[in-house]
Amino acid sequence: MSDLATPTSAVGYRCRQAVIAMVFERRWSVRLILVSALAICIALLSAACGGQGEEDYQASQQHEEHDPAPSSVIEGAHSAAGLAGKRLFAANCSQCHGENASGTNQGPPLVHQIYEPGHHGNASFVIAVARGVRAHHWDFGNMPAVAGLEIDEIHQVICYVRELQLANEIIDEIPSSTPC
Numbered sequence: 747m748s749d750l751a752t753p754t755s756a757v758g759y760r761c762r763q764a765v766i767a768m769v770f771e772r773r774w775s776v777r778l779i780l781v782s783a784l785a786i787c788i789a790l791l792s793a794a795c796g797g798q799g800e801e802d803y804q805a806s807q808q809h810e811e812h813d814p815a816p817s818s819v820i821e822g823a824h825s826a827a828g829l830a831g832k833r834l835f836a837a838n839c840s841q842c843h844g845e846n847a848s849g850t851n852q853g854p855p856l857v858h859q860i861y862e863p864g865h866h867g868n869a870s871f872v873i874a875v876a877r878g879v880r881a882h883h884w885d886f887g888n889m890p891a892v893a894g895l896e897i898d899e900i901h902q903v904i905c906y907v908r909e910l911q912l913a914n915e916i917i918d919e920i921p922s923s924t925p926c
């Protein structure tokens with residue numbers, strides 16, 4: 747019995763070993779697939795995160811460093827609409843945008859290249875007052891909407907700012923869409 751049993755069990759043993767080896771190898775290859783899938787996931791994720799980080803970084807680079815001191819602004823000449831706008835600006839805007847829109851530590855100067863009509867047309871002023879502004883150019887934070895101004899009054903404020911921009915050579919002429 748033992749003579750017969752030995753080879754049989756030897757074959758059985760080898761068989762078992764082979765099966766175990768196969769199972770082990772399959773497990774191993776399954777594990778290998780899982781590990782590589784995980785590695786690919788991590789690589790993709792970090793690439794996505796890297797891309798996001800890069801975008802955030804570039805967005806943050808668009809913010810202007812603001813001068814702690816307001817820029818010096820020449821007052822210049824004003825139309826009747828511009829003079830009315832000056833009073834409205836002083837009451838509603840200058841606490842952040844400064845006297846003569848020269849800027850404060852609460853808000854940017856509007857007598858600035860960024861706010862010339864090609865970059866920020868008159869409509870962007872109307873929208874800024876009506877809806878507020880999400881901080882995107884500077885690091886002052888958001889501008890809240892300013893309530894209580896009629897559209898004609900916003901136009902007068904725009905006249906005032908454009909006339910200041912003209913006097914300070916930000917622009918060569920008042921845009922034709924400005925009613926002043």
Ligand code: HEC
Nearest residue numbers: 838839842853870871874879881882883884886887889892
């Ligand atoms: C409480 C402070 C505050 C007040 C009051 C305020 N602003 Fe602003 N305003 C800001 C800040 C801060 C920004 C800059 C946001 C940014 O980072 O781009 C801004 C941006 C703007 C812009 C640029 C809009 C754009 O599309 O980028 C305009 C135009 C503007 N303000 C007009 C006005 C006018 C007109 C008034 C008054 C009727 C006014 N603001 C009152 C804080 C203020």
